[in-house]
Amino acid sequence: MKFFIDTANLDQIKEAQDLGILDGVTTNPSLMAKEGIKGVDKIKQHYVDICNIVDGDVSAEVIATDFEGMIKEGEELAALHPQIVVKIPCIKAGIKAIKYLSSKDIRTNCTLIFSAGQALLAAKAGATYVSPFIGRLDDIGTDGIDLIAQIADMFNRYGFETEVLAASIRHTMHILQCIEAGADVATCPLKAITGLLNHPLTDKGLEQFLADYNKLNG
Ligand code: G3P
Numbered sequence: 001m002k003f004f005i006d007t008a009n010l011d012q013i014k015e016a017q018d019l020g021i022l023d024g025v026t027t028n029p030s031l032m033a034k035e036g037i038k039g040v041d042k043i044k045q046h047y048v049d050i051c052n053i054v055d056g057d058v059s060a061e062v063i064a065t066d067f068e069g070m071i072k073e074g075e076e077l078a079a080l081h082p083q084i085v086v087k088i089p090c091i092k093a094g095i096k097a098i099k100y101l102s103s104k105d106i107r108t109n110c111t112l113i114f115s116a117g118q119a120l121l122a123a124k125a126g127a128t129y130v131s132p133f134i135g136r137l138d139d140i141g142t143d144g145i146d147l148i149a150q151i152a153d154m155f156n157r158y159g160f161e162t163e164v165l166a167a168s169i170r171h172t173m174h175i176l177q178c179i180e181a182g183a184d185v186a187t188c189p190l191k192a193i194t195g196l197l198n199h200p201l202t203d204k205g206l207e208q209f210l211a212d213y214n215k216l217n218g
Contacts, residue, residue, distance in 0.1 A: 002024065003186060004057070004187035006169065008032045010050070015190060022054055024054060024057040026059040027050070027058070027087075051084065057083055057085045057107070058085065059086075061087035067096050067100075073086075074086040074088065078106045084107075087108070087109040090111065098110055098122060108127045113133065114133060116150045123160040129164075130163075132144070132165075134168050148178055149180075163184035163185055164183045165184065166181075169188045169189070169192055174188075
């Protein structure tokens with residue numbers, strides 16, 4: 001399973017990249033706003049800065065909600081850097097835009113997916129990724145992981161190449177559940193990724209190894 005980091009914070013992106021396990025980055029307008037990045041030129045430069053830190057795909061989201069606006073913005077974003085994947089919301093104009101952009105060999109990530117039917121339409125339009133938001137489904141009492149499994153099963157059964165990118169991951173357990181559910185990618189906050197490292201028996205074992213070494217060599 002690939003790991004993306006879900007942030008526009010350059011320090012966190014660098015930290016994950018330095019760990020050597022990062023496969024890409026996802027951003028959205030809320031994450032860009034959180035970093036105080038405003039204005040079209042600054043936002044575009046920020047995407048390029050992210051691409052220069054990581055080796056993998058970097059999702060950059062369109063703001064337009066009409067077909068013409070989405071394809072114009074999508075083409076501009078894709079031209080910024082070869083690693084850019086254009087992120088498009090799962091609405092009617094978005095599905096048409098994904099179809100258009102994929103016919104131009106521009107890669108897309110269909111975002112704000114909350115049902116298998118939405119994922120099916122995005123895949124049929126040629127999306128490179130679909131992003132089901134598991135945390136936001138959990139928030140309203142619906143099991144987000146079930147949706148990941150349903151979409152992964154559907155894509156396997158019908159041979160879609162679209163990758164399931166589990167998004168809105170809130171904690172480490174979500175990552176482990178995504179593995180079982182068959183997600184291709186998990187995009188996570190840094191804390192959820194580093195949480196995978198934690199185990200008290202590792203800490204205890206290391207402490208013992210060092211104590212035994214120091215008894216003889218200390
Ligand atoms: O990847 C989508 C993500 O940024 C949304 O996460 O926690 O706002 O639901 P959240």
